[in-house]
Amino acid sequence: MPTIEQVVQRDICVGCGACQFVTRGEIQVRRNTLGYYSADLSHARPRSLATASRVCPFSNESRNEDDIAAAVFPAELKNDPRTGKYLSIAAARTTDDDYLRGSSSGGLTSWILIKLLESGHIDGVIHVGQGGDGLFSYRISRSRQELTARRKSIYYSTSFNTALQSIHGDGQRYALVGVPCFIKSARLLCMEDPVLASQLAYFIGLVCGHLKSAAFAELLAWQCGISPDELTAVDFRVKQPGQDAGRYSFGARAGKDTSEWTTRPTSQLLGGNWGHGMFQLNACNYCDDIFAETADLVLGDAWLPQYRSDWRGTNLILCRNALIQQLIDDGAAIGELFIQPLSVAQAASSQAGNFRHRHEGLALRLADDQNAGHWVPNKRVTPDHNVVGNRRRELIRRRRELSRASHELFAEAREQGSLALFIDRITPLVQRYEKYKAASLPRRLLGLAKRRIQLILS
Ligand SMILES: Cc1cc2nc3c(=O)[nH]c(=O)nc-3n(C[C@H](O)[C@H](O)[C@H](O)COP(=O)(O)OP(=O)(O)OC[C@H]3O[C@@H](n4cnc5c(N)ncnc54)[C@H](O)[C@@H]3O)c2cc1C
Ligand code: SF4
Ligand code: SF4
Known part of the structure; x- marks a missing residue:
C-alpha cells in the first residue's frame, strides 16, 4: 500500500x-474545517496513489532531503548534518531602512x-501573498511592485497546486x-514532470519552525477585537523601531474599505508564544528539515545576540547556488546589502529551539507513536525515548497535547462565537505546559517566565 x-x-x-x-x-487538496489544507484520496486509483506517493514529502516512497540534494546540487558543496549542503552562510540585510520596514527580517x-x-x-515568482482562497494563498508576481507588495512571513496554511497549474x-x-x-515536494514534482522542471528555475526556501492553520491569524485578531468573520487582513510581523527584532507586533484589519490596522505586541497575545505550538500542523511533528535542504537559497532570521537587538531584522542565509551567490556578492559590492559571514555552528545556534523540537523532540514523538502501534514515516532521526531526561520528555509531550487540542477547541469556539470559550478551555493546557517548562528552566529565568504567562492569561 x-x-x-x-x-x-x-x-x-x-x-x-x-x-x-x-x-x-484525481486527488483533491482542500482547506478543512480546522483551517488547514489536507488531501482527499478517496477518488484516487491505485496507480495514481503510487505516483502521488513519490512526490509526497512525508511518504516512504519519496526520496529524502539527502537524496534530492545529492541529485540537484554540485558534489563540491560543503555539507553538515545540521544544515545540509551549502556554498556560504551569512547574516545579511538590505541597507535601505525604508524598504526593511515592509519585510519580515533583513529583506533579502x-x-x-x-x-x-x-x-x-x-519571468515570475510563485510565492504566498494576500488574497485568493482565504486571507493568503500562492500567487504569481511578475513585477518589482508585486514582489514589494507581497512580503513578510505568512504563518498560514496554503497549497500550491492552483498556482503551479x-x-x-x-x-x-x-x-x-x-x-x-x-x-521538497516541488523538487519531487520536477523529477516526475520534465515540463515543470524546465520552468522552476530557482527554489527559495524559508527556515521553518512550524506552520500554522488559519486559526492562528483568527485567534490573534480576535484578541485585537476583530472576530474571525470580520477579519480581512493580517500582518504577522509588524516591526517595532527601537525594540529587539524578536519583539514584533501582530496587526489585523476588519472590513474591505478601512485602512485602519489594530496592532498589539505578539508576545502579549495568547497563541503568540511559538513554544506553545498552538495551531501547529501535525505534519510539523514529523519534520527534520530546518534549513530547506533542497532549496538553492534558504533564508531565516539570524537569532543571534549580535543581531537580535537590531529592530530592523537580520537574515540568516545559506546559499547553495553559484548564480544566486554572485547576485548577493554584487549587491554587497555596490552597498545594497550588509553581509557578515557566519559559521555553520552559528547558523545552528540561531535556530536552537528548532533543533530541540525537530531532533530530540522528533526522536521522542516517533518512539511514542511506535509504542502506541502507530505508523510513522521514515525520518533521518532515529526514534528514541531516552534522547532527553524525564522533565524535557514531559515538556515535549505537553506541547504536543496543547498543539493538538488547540485546533478542535478553536473550531468549537468559532462556531459558538465565543473567544472566552477557547481561552477557558485552553488555559489549563497552557498552564500544564508552563509547569513542565518551569521545571526545565534555570531558577533565574523561572520568575520571569511565570510573570509573563500570568500577564497573557489574565
Ligand atoms: C511558516 C514559517 C515559519 C518560519 N519559521 C522560522 C523559524 O523558525 N526561524 C527562522 O529563522 N525563520 C523562520 N521563518 C522565516 C522568517 O519568518 C522570514 O520569512 C525570513 O527570514 C524571510 O524574511 P525576509 O525579510 O527576507 O523576507 P521578505 O522580504 O519579507 O519576503 C518574504 C517572502 O517570502 C514569501 N513568503 C512568506 N511566507 C511564505 C510562505 N508561507 N510560503 C511561501 N512564501 C512565503 C513572501 O511571499 C515574500 O516573497 C519562517 C517563515 C514561515 C513562513
Ligand atoms: S503532504 Fe502534500 S503530497 Fe502529501 S498528501 Fe498532503 S498534499 Fe498530498
Ligand atoms: S515544520 Fe517542516 S513540515 Fe512543518 S511546515 Fe515547516 S517544513 Fe513543513
Whole structure:
C-alpha cells in the first residue's frame, strides 16, 4: 500500500498540493474545517496513489532531503548534518531602512527575487501573498511592485497546486518560494514532470519552525477585537523601531474599505508564544528539515545576540547556488546589502529551539507513536525515548497535547462565537505546559517566565 494513505490517515499531510498536481486533480487538496489544507484520496486509483506517493514529502516512497540534494546540487558543496549542503552562510540585510520596514527580517528574500526577475533569470515568482482562497494563498508576481507588495512571513496554511497549474507549460521560468517541505515536494514534482522542471528555475526556501492553520491569524485578531468573520487582513510581523527584532507586533484589519490596522505586541497575545505550538500542523511533528535542504537559497532570521537587538531584522542565509551567490556578492559590492559571514555552528545556534523540537523532540514523538502501534514515516532521526531526561520528555509531550487540542477547541469556539470559550478551555493546557517548562528552566529565568504567562492569561 503506498504510504501516502498512511500520511493522510494519520493527519501528517501538510497540504502542499503536490499529489493533486501530479494526479491532475484525481486527488483533491482542500482547506478543512480546522483551517488547514489536507488531501482527499478517496477518488484516487491505485496507480495514481503510487505516483502521488513519490512526490509526497512525508511518504516512504519519496526520496529524502539527502537524496534530492545529492541529485540537484554540485558534489563540491560543503555539507553538515545540521544544515545540509551549502556554498556560504551569512547574516545579511538590505541597507535601505525604508524598504526593511515592509519585510519580515533583513529583506533579502524579496531583494533576491527582484534581482532574479530584473536580471532576466526568471519571468515570475510563485510565492504566498494576500488574497485568493482565504486571507493568503500562492500567487504569481511578475513585477518589482508585486514582489514589494507581497512580503513578510505568512504563518498560514496554503497549497500550491492552483498556482503551479496556472503556469504549467506557459514556456516561462519561475522562482518558487516555500517552507522546506513545500520545496521538497516541488523538487519531487520536477523529477516526475520534465515540463515543470524546465520552468522552476530557482527554489527559495524559508527556515521553518512550524506552520500554522488559519486559526492562528483568527485567534490573534480576535484578541485585537476583530472576530474571525470580520477579519480581512493580517500582518504577522509588524516591526517595532527601537525594540529587539524578536519583539514584533501582530496587526489585523476588519472590513474591505478601512485602512485602519489594530496592532498589539505578539508576545502579549495568547497563541503568540511559538513554544506553545498552538495551531501547529501535525505534519510539523514529523519534520527534520530546518534549513530547506533542497532549496538553492534558504533564508531565516539570524537569532543571534549580535543581531537580535537590531529592530530592523537580520537574515540568516545559506546559499547553495553559484548564480544566486554572485547576485548577493554584487549587491554587497555596490552597498545594497550588509553581509557578515557566519559559521555553520552559528547558523545552528540561531535556530536552537528548532533543533530541540525537530531532533530530540522528533526522536521522542516517533518512539511514542511506535509504542502506541502507530505508523510513522521514515525520518533521518532515529526514534528514541531516552534522547532527553524525564522533565524535557514531559515538556515535549505537553506541547504536543496543547498543539493538538488547540485546533478542535478553536473550531468549537468559532462556531459558538465565543473567544472566552477557547481561552477557558485552553488555559489549563497552557498552564500544564508552563509547569513542565518551569521545571526545565534555570531558577533565574523561572520568575520571569511565570510573570509573563500570568500577564497573557489574565
Ligand atoms: C511558516 C514559517 C515559519 C518560519 N519559521 C522560522 C523559524 O523558525 N526561524 C527562522 O529563522 N525563520 C523562520 N521563518 C522565516 C522568517 O519568518 C522570514 O520569512 C525570513 O527570514 C524571510 O524574511 P525576509 O525579510 O527576507 O523576507 P521578505 O522580504 O519579507 O519576503 C518574504 C517572502 O517570502 C514569501 N513568503 C512568506 N511566507 C511564505 C510562505 N508561507 N510560503 C511561501 N512564501 C512565503 C513572501 O511571499 C515574500 O516573497 C519562517 C517563515 C514561515 C513562513
Ligand atoms: S503532504 Fe502534500 S503530497 Fe502529501 S498528501 Fe498532503 S498534499 Fe498530498
Ligand atoms: S515544520 Fe517542516 S513540515 Fe512543518 S511546515 Fe515547516 S517544513 Fe513543513
